[in-house]
Amino acid sequence: RYADIRLNDLRIYDRPLAAAEIEELFLRHAPANVVEKARNPLAWMNDAINSPPRERRDAEGNLLESRTVFSEGRVLYYLPENELVQRLDRLHRSGFNVYAPIVWHGKGREYALGAAPKSERLQTFEKQYPNYDGYATLVREAHKRGMEVHSVFAVMQAAPTPVWPDLAVKGERFYNGYDPRFRQRIKDVILDHLRNYAVDG
DSSP states (O other): OOOOOOOSOOOOOSSOOOHHHHHHHHHHHSOHHHHHHHHOTTGGGHHHHHSOOOOOBOTTOOBSSOOEEEESSSOGGGSOHHHHHHHHHHHHHTTOOEEEEEEESSSSBOSSSOSSOBOHHHHHHHHHSTTOOHHHHHHHHHHHTTOEEOOEEOTTBOOSSOSSGGGBOTTSSBBOTTOHHHHHHHHHHHHHHHHHSOOOO
16 A cells, blocks of 8 residues: 655665664654554543443443444454453443454455355464354454444455456456346355354444
């Protein structure tokens, strides 16, 4: 990814800098708000952590206000259970009541139970943590805290090597949404996910 930026300070050194030197230069020259964020990336949540908003529900217990965290890359279900629970607790203390992670990005399924092909990321994770279903753990622990889990599917997204090459748009990283075969296939993936996990949306 790229950025359209302006530089206000560019320095070129004629030698490699040690990590400690880089840190010292950064702390000395970076704006105060940037230094604060670097020292504590979660500082922006401090006011919410110290005074979380009260949940509002109807008589049946349904949430009347959704405060959602959408997660695309660093999703909680790819963490071991103790780290997953720790971060979920932090989100809950901060007043969030819905967690919405991407579970399908066109590279295969990102959750343990399902008929669709697995993503490479999931295969690597399962080798490191065999017999552990991170998504089932996420749903269970979120529900314990009164939080909802809304699974997100990037429906038409296709990886550089698509899961279903015959249904991909030629020359693009997308699937052909007009093809009835693709619509049926992705619908089957989503329904299979809903049968295997008690997600809320």
